[in-house]
Amino acid sequence: MEGFGRLVGTVILTIVVWELVRWAAWRTLRERWQTSIGEWMRRYDVKLEHFRFIDRMWVRQTLLQDPELDKAAAERAKELGTSVGEVRVKMEGWLDEIVPVFNLFSYYKLGGAVATAAVRFCYELVFDHEGLAAARKAIPEGAVTVYVANHRSNADYIVLSVGAMRQVALSYAVGEWARVWPLDTLFRSFGSYMIRRGEKDPLYHRVLSRYLQLVAARGLTTAFFLEGALSRDGSFRVPKIGLLDYMVGILREQPGKEICFVPVGINFDRVLEDRNLTVEVADGPPPGFSAKLVSLGRILRAGPRLALGVFGPSWLAAHRRYGYASVQFGKVVPVRELAPDIDAVAQLPRKERFARMALLADQLMDRIAQVVPATPVVLVCRALDAGATDPGAVRRHVREQIAAFRESGRPIAEGLAFASVSRARRDSTLTHTELDDHIVDSEEADRVVDLAFALLRRRSLMELRDGKVHIEPRDLALIRYYARSLDAPSRRAADVKG
Template identity: 25%
Template structure:
């Protein structure tokens, strides 16, 4: 009787999963489940694993919902579907008749005693297991699934792939303080069934699945062969490994447990180092400790972030709409982001992007959010503390620092201690090493303040290791273009304020092309410091400053290296490098081909649109024309074919706009531009190599405040690399004269070098104008602001007279950098504090060394 009943009922288990067409509840929930995303790389990995072996999905905690999500994604993406969930009761999701049989079958069959997981795995079926805990009662017969899988693997030729799976609903950080809801419905880390369903209902559109590194069980057991470990111990170690991998993935996404702002402030104020400093300061300045303490607390309330997940969700919706409305595309470095995620699993990290626009703050966090990387705490200037944006930025993870605090020692110590505590807590930090936004489109020389604080915090034990990650962000068009041009032209910088928000509505009426992001190689601080012979503890102050400078330049050098060449930037370079009023379409395309070949030789990163190069360049030209930045003159209808051609020209008042985008990629051309200008500075075709190297070194000194140079490559090596390239292009040949290396310019070599030289000619002209402008100091000292203003007016006169050819040479920022060079060259004698933000803080007078002055003027003039 019982045997016959067993045969009628059959062997069915609560863990079985069936097609949703036979399950009413699955059919109803299919649309909701289909919202959960898994990125393409993980899907491809699962497909590949399914072809090579048997996939077993491993969840950290038991969950019907998470098992259904894995099943739904597998069905949706054409991956081998799990047919069985070990230890997870799926009766609710089974067809009625099969659910009834599963219930009745439990009287006769026990999946754990029968080792059903082992049997179904030997049949090469995919399954789902969980690694700890159960949300259901009545699992008395439950056995370790890993023991069954280990046993199955020993009887299989193909490997079993255990894939740790993290299913997460949104990006909410776990908070330190537990609420009543946590106690009743389970914590965020391990929610109860009801809380999980509520979370999924609220955040299903933000839910996603991440696969951690799979474990090849065959290889894992092979490594254990010969050891004295029992199967139970092997299973325990394997479980711990899988759980650690899931936890690492979660840490990479949401970060560590979040303490409140008040708690972070309290930790900073109670730090022994800061307490000692405050006590010493109260003694030295004859103030009470309470007064110093209150001032420190006031500073911290100005500085500290107040991260709130709700604001992140709002930003996500706003920015998704904004990007779609103003940008044509967002192009991100997926491989670089994957490297960053791997780093985030192992250690805290600091993101150091270039700074081109206020959009940078928003864009980077948005990319991290959508690529499952924990959001950083962002260093922002106090200029962004205006209402209401200051409040919103603070709630979104921003912390604030003053432009300078050299004269406020207490503020500096408090801020440094805040950085240290943020790092101790394991939160990533983002700061812009250039200090402010680049108004020129090229990298600004690095500032070392925040970098030195981060390194100091690491040295004081804030974390075991730290990754510093350079990031490039670039735009086809920056939304602040007009304000940048105004500042470069000598206009006053506009302060950020609430009224600017209303003006920004104009931004929404335009399209700004594409945005690009690339990730550089992480600098692991432990290894980086170890590679230096002298420990930082033994460095003098001067040696430390040199160390910070070296690291700062390596970071900005890496950002330059990973920057993207876009069609916009390449076309801008082609339109500005020649010396005529206009250029024909054919000549421009030929020139851009030359530039493209050189960049390809340097193995730079091109925008994806270069897959169809001609189309991309034409679209860039059309964009410039539609914005009124260039003028196109086409052939007349009845014009002779010999005369019919299209001409492009750039009006004087538009050249500075194109200069910004040319500067985005100028650093790639700088070495060749230096060599080209050296060759073009003489009419002789035979030129000694020593002359070119000498000129190259001179340009590096002259433009040390303009361009980032690679100090790991000496000048001779760099020059030889350039000469090798132009030799292969047929522009020069090399030969010896009396044992000395010379080059000879051949054929059209000089003509072909002119555009390369022209790329930096506006900088040469800017410095020549500044050199001429030192005449304003013959009779009296002048304040820096007044001197630069007079130099700019002189430049305008020289341009009108035809003494200089490039309107973009009239850049206030170029003149400021030229003043720095002339000061270092001891042509100008400064008085006052260079670091003082007030432009009237320093005055300049002229050197008495007339010979030095004349020598520099003569040297520079030969490149004009």
């Protein structure tokens, strides 16, 4: 019996010691992580809004006690012939989906490290840090800040977050495709909010709008993709105006509140989903989760070749397996610059208000389109789509495009492979001779074509035969897909969907 008592005592003591050691280790690690994150944020002058750290239960309860939502729930219960309690249970489920749980460690350490490694593994990121810094500086204190971007790929979220991480944390509207474990947990810890784009229940949209108005009005920096879905032919989609209308709805309660939009242009040498998108018929359904898994499988299968592309010896190897991913920022656009009477517009009935929101969305799409960068593959695909059939014609067309884009202010995505070209261009400004400019422009166009040809041939989208560029008919849709990424967005305000 005495031996049994000693055994029990030893087990208890072991458990206590283990728990103390575990607690001490966890506390030490947490303190080190917090110190490391704090130093990192001070080094890069990262500014995070206080509201980002508000407990999600407070947000949830605030919305559940919102008088406007109480009234909407009662009206919806009457329409459905059910109890208010049942409707509120449904509201609570929606809020559990929508409201994120921002985690500093997940964003800047765990998730940030994984996302950065993934982006660098696939792409060479060309990010407009100066443009982002200028935009942040131009936003008035206390203004509602909304980053509005075009939507090329599901990688947009990661590419934009990785590039902006050292300056600003963004809360994204993430669609249904990310509502699966572990993506939902990861995105929530980043501060992203989940939305159901196809939800028909009007009460859901009231709940979502009140959430956005609550967090944005209190200073949370948000971002969304104005097109609402990926383009299947490469051109801009007709913008959605639901989230835009929710943001403007802040003015119904706070007339005069400043709302500033920051246009963001994103483009790629290789969109991971391009084949899945282009094979769909024009009126077919949007790509589902299974299609995205196929894209992920292709990435994993290409892993060994990606590694070779990353660690190869030449400047061409610096251009990652999938080429450039580029993000550019436009000038800050106060909402009253586009719609001086926006306070009155916010008070209009839904139908009249949506007509004005459509015009506002078109204007924002124009601003976004102006800063979508021209990557090497896009420039060459535009030349091929225009009828250039030999390398010399492609180079001339690319050179003409670059000159025209520079004159109009469109950014050109140029990474490490263009370092020598950039130096030569700076040197040529000292001599101001047409010959020097001609040499630099020609070298730049040659480098663009060499990079793009290497990427396109690696994917078997083109080959050179007898001095001519040959493209199989089945691949023409992909060439046009990339060429259209720089086309002007269609102005179809009457067709804009909410």
